[in-house]
Structure formats: C-alpha cells, structure tokens
Amino acid sequence: MNPEKPLIRVRALGKRFGEGCIRCKGVTDPEAASNRCPRCGTIHALSGVSFDVYPNEALGVVGESGSGKSTLVRLLHFEWTADRGSFHIHRRAVTGPMTETFFNGDEYSYNLLDISPFQKRQIRNALMGIVYQNPNLGLRMQVSSGGNIAERLIAAGFRRIGTMRERAGGLLEKTEIPVARMDEAPSRFSGGMQQRVQIAKALSNNPLILFLDEVTTGLDLSVQARVLDLIRSLKDELKLSMLVVSHDLGVIRLLCQRTLVMKSGCVVESGLTDQILEDPQHRYTQLLVSSRL
Amino acid sequence: MITVNDLSKDFTLHMLGGKTIRACRNVSFHVPKGGFLGLSGVSGAGKSTVLKCLYRTYIPSSGSIVYDSMILGAVDLVTLGDREVIAIRHKEMGYVSQFLQVIPRVSAVHTVMEPILARNGVTRAEARERAEDLLRRLNIPSGLFDACPSTFSGGEQQRVNIARAVSWKPRLLLLDEPTASLDRNSVGVVLGILRELRDQGTTMIGIFHDKDLMGRVTDRVYQMA
Amino acid sequence: MRMSEWLTTHLEKNDDHRNLGYPFGFMDEGAKREIRRAVLKAVAIPGYQVPYGSREMPIARGWGTGGLQITLSLVTPEDVLKVIDQGCDDSVNAVNIKTFVAKVAGIPVTTDTVMASLIQTRHRIPEEPMSRDQILVLQVPYPEALREVEPSEAETRRMHAEADYARMWLYLYEDIVRFGEITISYRYPVTVNGRYIMDPSPIPRWDVPKLHRAETLFLFGAGREKRIYAVPPHTDVVPLEFEDHLFRVEDFSDKFCARCGATDTFLDEIIDSENGGRTYFCSDTGYCAKRSVS
Numbered sequence: 001m002n003p004e005k006p007l008i009r010v011r012a013l014g015k016r017f018g019e020g021c022i023r024c025k026g027v028t029d030p031e032a033a034s035n036r037c038p039r040c041g042t043i044h045a046l047s048g049v050s051f052d053v054y055p056n057e058a059l060g061v062v063g064e065s066g067s068g069k070s071t072l073v074r075l076l077h078f079e080w081t082a083d084r085g086s087f088h089i090h091r092r093a094v095t096g097p098m099t100e101t102f103f104n105g106d107e108y109s110y111n112l113l114d115i116s117p118f119q120k121r122q123i124r125n126a127l128m129g130i131v132y133q134n135p136n137l138g139l140r141m142q143v144s145s146g147g148n149i150a151e152r153l154i155a156a157g158f159r160r161i162g163t164m165r166e167r168a169g170g171l172l173e174k175t176e177i178p179v180a181r182m183d184e185a186p187s188r189f190s191g192g193m194q195q196r197v198q199i200a201k202a203l204s205n206n207p208l209i210l211f212l213d214e215v216t217t218g219l220d221l222s223v224q225a226r227v228l229d230l231i232r233s234l235k236d237e238l239k240l241s242m243l244v245v246s247h248d249l250g251v252i253r254l255l256c257q258r259t260l261v262m263k264s265g266c267v268v269e270s271g272l273t274d275q276i277l278e279d280p281q282h283r284y285t286q287l288l289v290s291s292r293l
Numbered sequence: 294m295i296t297v298n299d300l301s302k303d304f305t306l307h308m309l310g311g312k313t314i315r316a317c318r319n320v321s322f323h324v325p326k327g328g329f330l331g332l333s334g335v336s337g338a339g340k341s342t343v344l345k346c347l348y349r350t351y352i353p354s355s356g357s358i359v360y361d362s363m364i365l366g367a368v369d370l371v372t373l374g375d376r377e378v379i380a381i382r383h384k385e386m387g388y389v390s391q392f393l394q395v396i397p398r399v400s401a402v403h404t405v406m407e408p409i410l411a412r413n414g415v416t417r418a419e420a421r422e423r424a425e426d427l428l429r430r431l432n433i434p435s436g437l438f439d440a441c442p443s444t445f446s447g448g449e450q451q452r453v454n455i456a457r458a459v460s461w462k463p464r465l466l467l468l469d470e471p472t473a474s475l476d477r478n479s480v481g482v483v484l485g486i487l488r489e490l491r492d493q494g495t496t497m498i499g500i501f502h503d504k505d506l507m508g509r510v511t512d513r514v515y516q517m518a
Numbered sequence: 519m520r521m522s523e524w525l526t527t528h529l530e531k532n533d534d535h536r537n538l539g540y541p542f543g544f545m546d547e548g549a550k551r552e553i554r555r556a557v558l559k560a561v562a563i564p565g566y567q568v569p570y571g572s573r574e575m576p577i578a579r580g581w582g583t584g585g586l587q588i589t590l591s592l593v594t595p596e597d598v599l600k601v602i603d604q605g606c607d608d609s610v611n612a613v614n615i616k617t618f619v620a621k622v623a624g625i626p627v628t629t630d631t632v633m634a635s636l637i638q639t640r641h642r643i644p645e646e647p648m649s650r651d652q653i654l655v656l657q658v659p660y661p662e663a664l665r666e667v668e669p670s671e672a673e674t675r676r677m678h679a680e681a682d683y684a685r686m687w688l689y690l691y692e693d694i695v696r697f698g699e700i701t702i703s704y705r706y707p708v709t710v711n712g713r714y715i716m717d718p719s720p721i722p723r724w725d726v727p728k729l730h731r732a733e734t735l736f737l738f739g740a741g742r743e744k745r746i747y748a749v750p751p752h753t754d755v756v757p758l759e760f761e762d763h764l765f766r767v768e769d770f771s772d773k774f775c776a777r778c779g780a781t782d783t784f785l786d787e788i789i790d791s792e793n794g795g796r797t798y799f800c801s802d803t804g805y806c807a808k809r810s811v812s
Contacts, residue, residue, distance in 0.1 A: 117676075118681060147692050147695065151691075152684075154687040155682075159760055159761050161762050183695055224397075226398060253394075254396060270375075271375055272350070272379070278351065283307035286308055
C-alpha cells in the first residue's frame with residue numbers, strides 16, 4: 001500500500017495568554033493541576049500540540065472545557081495568533097495561483113502560522129470551513145440564509161448571483177432546509193435549523209478541512225441526532241476531512257476513527273477512537289470515559 | 294494468516310491507585326488462511342479480550358500478533374500504527390460485537406449498506422439490494438428495513454449487526470458471541486452465512502457460548518485457562 | 519466682523535498677501551506641506567484613505583473643509599478656479615468657497631470647465647471631459663465605503679488591509695435579493711486599481727464611469743473625517759457589480775434639458791408645484807449655459 005501523506009501537519013502548537021515567567025514551565029504539563037501560572041497568572045492554553053489529519057479523515061479532539069480544544073480550532077482557523085509551532089498543508093490540496101504564494105518546491109506549504117493576515121484570509125476562504133457551537137458566531141443573523149452562504153462564495157471569488165443562489169439552494173437542500181426559506185434570515189429559524197444553515201455555509205466553498213467546534217452541544221437529542229446524521233452522510237458523500245472538537249464522547253465515536261485526548265493544553269493520549277473509549281491508557285482519559293453518562 | 298504469540302493484556306486502573314488487572318495471559322495460537330478457530334474458556338478467561346486485542350480495540354501489554362496482511366504484508370498488530378490498523382480494518386478485518394452500536398437516525402438497511410458503499414465501489418442500488426437480501430435472509434421483516442434499529446428487539450438488533458459485519462465479505466472476521474441473543478432458527482441462518490463466507494475464503498476467529506455449536510462451525514478450538 | 523467684510527478690507531487692497539500675516543492661500547506653509555504629502559501618498563496608493571491633521575477653516579466642518587484644504591494647498595498664482603455644488607456654479611456654498619480661494623490666492627475664477635485648471639466640487643463631476651492639465655477636488659462627507667456594513671473604524675481598516683470585502687458584496691447581494699436591483703444611487707462603491715474599495719463621494723452613478731482611466735487627477739478630501747484619497751490619471755475604477763447584475767447609470771432616455779435641449783447629460787427633475795408637471799434641467803449649470811449661448 002502506498003502510505004498516504006497527511007493533509008495537514010501541526011507541530012508543537014503553542015498559545016499562552018499573558019506575559020509568562022520562569023515559573024511558567026511548571027504548568028505547561030498535562031500532569032499539572034492547572035494551566036495557569038500561580039506566579040504571573042499566565043494561562044497556557046496550548047502547550048506544544050502536534051498531530052496530523054489525513055485526507056478524508058475525521059480526527060476527534062476530546063477533553064473537558066478549558067483543555068484547549070477550542071483554542072486549537074481558533075489558531076488553525078487563524079482567528080487567534082499562535083505563539084509558536086507550525087501548520088503545513090500538503091501541496092496536492094492546493095491549486096491555482098495560491099500554489100506559488102504558499103509553496104516552494106516542497107511537498108508541504110510554508111508554515112501557515114507565519115504568513116500575512118491577508119494570505120491567511122486567502123487560505124481560509126479557499127480551503128477551510130467552520131461550524132461553531134454558537135450559530136451567532138458562524139452566521140449573520142440579520143442577513144438571509146442564502147446571503148450567509150453567498151458571503152463565503154463571494155470571498156472565494158464567485159461573482160454571479162444566479163450561480164451563487166443555485167449553489168446555496170443545493171446546499172440548503174442537502175442540509176434539509178426548505179429552499180423556499182432561502183431568503184429568510186436565520187434569526188427566524190430554530191436552533192437546529194440554524195446549525196444546519198451553518199453547516200451549509202461551511203461547506204459552500206468545498207473546504208479541504210472542516211472544523212467542527214462542539215456542533216451538537218446545546219441541541220436537544222433528536223435535533224442532535226439529525227445534525228450528526230447529516231454530518232456523517234456529507235462526510236462520505238463529499239469526502240470531507242474534519243477536525244471534530246467535542247466534549248461528548250458519543251459524538252466522537254460516531255464521527256471519528258482517530259481521537260486526541262486533551263488536558264490542560266496538552267495531548268495526553270491519542271489513538272483509535274474505540275481504543276480510547278474501551279482501553280484508555282492515561283489517567284485523565286480513564287476519568288473522562290468513566291464519567292460518561 | 295495470523296499468529297498470536299505469548300499475548301497478555303493487563304489493565305492499569307489509575308483511578309484505583311494504579312491497580313493492575315490481568316485480563317488474559319500468555320495466549321498463543323495460529324490460524325491458517327481459511328481456517329476457523331474457536332476460543333473457549335470459562336467466563337472471565339479473557340476470550341473477548343483476545344478478540345479485542347486482535348482488532349486493536351485493546352492495546353496488548355506484551356506478546357505479538359503477526360498478521361499476514363493483503364495490503365501491508367506481514368505486520369505485528371500489537372505495534373502497528375493507528376493509520377495502518379484503520380486501513381486493515383477498512384480493507385480486510387471485520388468484527389461482530391455482542392451488541393449493535395445503533396447509529397441515531399440511520400435505518401436498518403442503511404446500517405448494512407454503509408460498509409458496502411464505503412468499500413466495494415458498487416452503486417447505491419446494488420448496495421441496497423445486497424443489504425436487503427441479507428436482512429431478508431436473517432428474517433428481518435421488510436417493513437422494518439427503513440426503520441431505525443434503536444426500536445428493534447435485542448435479537449433483531451443483533452441480526453442487523455451481523456448483516457452489517459458480513460455484508461462486505463471481510464478477509465478476516467472476528468466474532469464475539471454473535472449468536473448469544475438469537476433464537477434457534479436465526480442461529481441456523483447465521484451459521485449458514487458463516488459457512489458461505491468460509492467457502493469464499495474468509496478466515497475466522499470466534500467465541501460461541503454454545504459448545505456444540507462451536508464444535509460444528511469451527512475446525513479447531515483454543516482452550517483458554 | 520464677518521469673514522466677507524474682513525476679506526474686503528484686508529485682502530482686496532493689497533496684492534502681496536505675505537504682508538498681511540497670512541501666507542499665500544491662507545494656510546501656513548507647514549499645513550500645506552502636510553496636506554501635499556498626504557496627497558502624494560494618496561496618489562501613490564490609489565483608493566487608500568490617508569489620514570491627515572485636518573485644520574480649522576473659516577467655514578464649518580462638513581461644508582467642504584476637506585476639499586478646501588486640498589484646494590488651498592495646491593493652488594498656484596497661475597491657476598484658474600471653478601467651484602461647483604451639485605453641478606451648480608451659483609449655489610451659496612460654491613460662491614463662498616470660490617470667493618474665499620480667489621481672494622486668498624489672488625486668482626481668477628470661471629464657470630467654464632474647460633477654462634479652469636483647478637475645480638473643487640461637491641457631489642458631481644463636470645459633464646465636459648477634463649484634461650491631464652486639470653485637477654478635480656471632490657468634497658467628501660463620509661470617506662469610508664465600508665461604513666454601511668461595519669461601524670468600527672478599527673475593523674474597516676483591517677478589512678481594507680486584508681482586502682476582506684465579502685461583506686460589502688454581500689450588502690449588494692442582499693439588495694438584489696430584496697429589491698431585484700442594487701438600490702444605491704449615490705456613493706456607489708468602486709474598486710480602485712484592482713485593490714481598494716473606495717467611496718467616490720456622493721456623486722450620482724452617472725459620474726462613476728468618468729473616474730475610470732481618466733486623463734485627470736481626482737483628489738478626495740474629507741475634512742471632518744480627516745482623510746484624503748486619490749484616483750490618479752489612467753487608473754482602473756470599476757463599480758462593484760455581479761456578472762448577472764451589472765452596474766447601470768441613471769436612465770434619462772426620452773428626457774432632455776428644458777433649457778439647452780441636451781439629451782446626454784445628468785438631469786435634475788423639477789416638479790411644478792401648481793400643475794405637477796415634470797421638467798428637466800442639466801445638473802451641470804456651467805455646461806448648460808455654455809450650450810444655451812452657442
């Protein structure tokens with residue numbers, strides 16, 4: 001078998017909030033009780049996280065709140081700036097004029113954490129999609145649902161209203177939103193519908209990598225099941241690569257074959273999802289699994 | 294095909310102060326290509342543990358599991374990387390658990406279709422036909438094909454589970470008490486399906502609660518202490 | 519003492535303004551130099567809003583102080599000045615600015631676009647094509663084209679820096695979805711030199727194409743908002759449009775100017791308060807007068 005190369009490669013990713021001091025070293029450790037330095041108050045949100053995501057793979061990230069899961073997504077989606085580490089995309093994944101900007105004969109791109117904000121935006125518009133737990137973060141509530149999708153298409157270079165509306169209609173159909181309600185604002189939709197509009201928006205540019213940040217948290221059970229079913233079927237149909245962040249082990253079990261377990265900004269364990277759930281190795285993972293409902 | 298050598302599995306329970314529980318010890322056996330090995334032993338002897346170690350749901354503590362993979366050649370499943378294990382599970386190795394992991398909102402027929410579609414490059418219509426054939430053979434009423442198995446009886450769920458596991462004809466199939474919750478009639482059907490798989494070259498390792506039954510389907514039994 | 523009286527008593531009697539304690543062109547040399555530097559930077563980065571320290575002028579902010587400061591910093595003794603307000607040479611505001619500049623710089627004025635070397639305008643671009651030897655200074659009330667979609671200045675600056683313009687386009691998309699067309703009639707956003715989205719000041723859509731690859735230098739001054747920006751000659755200025763919803767100028771087909779008979783100018787509609795009848799007149803009064811005479 002030809003070993004497949006990772007689609008994205010993340011190494012030693014770090015982010016702290018605060019100045020840092022010499023005592024800080026003691027808390028950048030998964031065994032530390034807290035990731036807050038008792039002397040200078042600096043929060044070490046991420047302390048050297050490394051992983052790969054392969055093509056058509058859904059990688060799960062679990063951990064309690066404050067473990068750094070969402071920080072991880074914010075950094076990779078370029079919403080926050082990382083302090084250190086690297087983030088590379090495989091060449092095969094990128095086409096068009098961007099190739100010259102981001103590659104230098106190498107198989108992997110330049111470190112995407114080092115490029116300019118303008119270039120980060122280009123990468124994000126062309127290659128990434130995101131679905132947030134809170135639809136208010138991912139959607140403009142006062143703009144029509146079709147417009148929300150069109151915004152991403154515009155950013156990706158679309159300039160034909162007819163084409164954009166066709167595409168938006170198709171995506172809304174896929175996510176089970178009546179196309180007749182395309183010109184209504186999401187503020188008039190239920191929570192589950194808003195989440196599905198968010199998914200349609202995130203998929204509109206055919207993203208290379210989709211970030212799902214606690215997408216089902218806060219939805220009632222039947223709506224949760226519907227959203228998960230939708231993501232599962234879209235994953236197969238569109239051959240999506242995803243980073244699935246959740247504190248819900250059930251969500252991870254349904255969507256991901258491989259999983260990272262995070263605590264205090266560090267990855268404490270990684271492995272096959274069923275292995276993580278049935279034979280957890282790390283003390284913290286055992287606690288997490290045994291706390292499951 | 295698969296050679297298990299001196300396999301042991303300990304669980305370290307950090308929440309109980311690092312207490313270690315030994316689930317199975319020094320298991321060794323060999324299954325040739327096309328063979329069917331039964332695992333036998335009292336409850337708690339570690340039969341399921343061995344199967345889960347083979348499937349790598351458990352990480353063995355010591356020993357080796359040399360598997361002669363079609364895609365990767367001879368590999369040790371104990372130390373093999375996660376990605377390679379996923380590839381082998383995808384292409385070659387199936388697993389029938391004791392219970393069906395119900396997927397919310399996914400119907401019985403789709404539960405069976407999914408693994409076919411994910412692997413064999415067939416059309417949806419063909420996959421559906423194969424899935425329906427299997428379910429029909431396993432006496433699932435056709436009225437239930439499009440219902441979600443979460444509402445099914447235990448026996449019905451287990452039959453859907455078996456259909457899902459065998460639908461894509463894996464090269465190596467691990468069976469953890471597949472017939473435990475089935476009536477006599479269904480057991481017969483399942484045995485028929487397993488026999489067919491063997492005829493088509495599938496290698497199998499299984500646990501059966503019924504000794505007679507195990508004797509009938511397997512060609513060798515490994516007795517666990 | 520009123521400004522006009524002061525000007526009459528102090529300036530008209532004396533040709534050498536330097537003796538009066540006021541430099542040529544009213545503003546001190548330091549201020550003019552700063553504004554010229556801002557203008558140069560604006561020309562170098564077409565469509566980019568250059569911040570500058572807006573000076574107090576003897577007219578209220580919002581009444582053309584941005585345009586006036588550019589005019590005063592560029593004016594030379596050889597210039598001929600024209601000032602218009604919505605196309606009109608004779609509005610109070612235009613006349614006052616014209617008188618002021620003429621007096622502090624001692625230069626002649628004109629209503630003829632072709633004769634002027636320096637034109638200050640509010641909300642119109644003259645109908646007659648301008649040449650490479652002329653400069654048009656536009657007064658700008660709101661320089662930020664993105665303000666409609668984003669209230670925060672810090673955020674709009676970031677959007678410009680990253681060319682993050684999807685929301686502006688989205689605004690047009692929503693307009694089309696709701697009304698079937700883009701409803702913006704003034705301040706129609708344009709892309710300058712393929713990079714910055716720019717507010718062309720509240721000119722009608724009719725005037726927008728005149729900015730594209732023109733012979734003339736266009737300077738935009740916002741005194742209250744303290745911004746200067748520019749469209750240099752021969753620069754691409756493209757209105758935001760979708761491939762299937764193209765930018766269109768106002769439609770005056772089968773209408774004509776009641777005074778000069780023009781059918782190819784931007785027309786103001788006058789409604790007769792007694793019988794409700796509609797008549798049309800050229801908005802550019804200088805051009806209309808010129809045509810009426812010939």
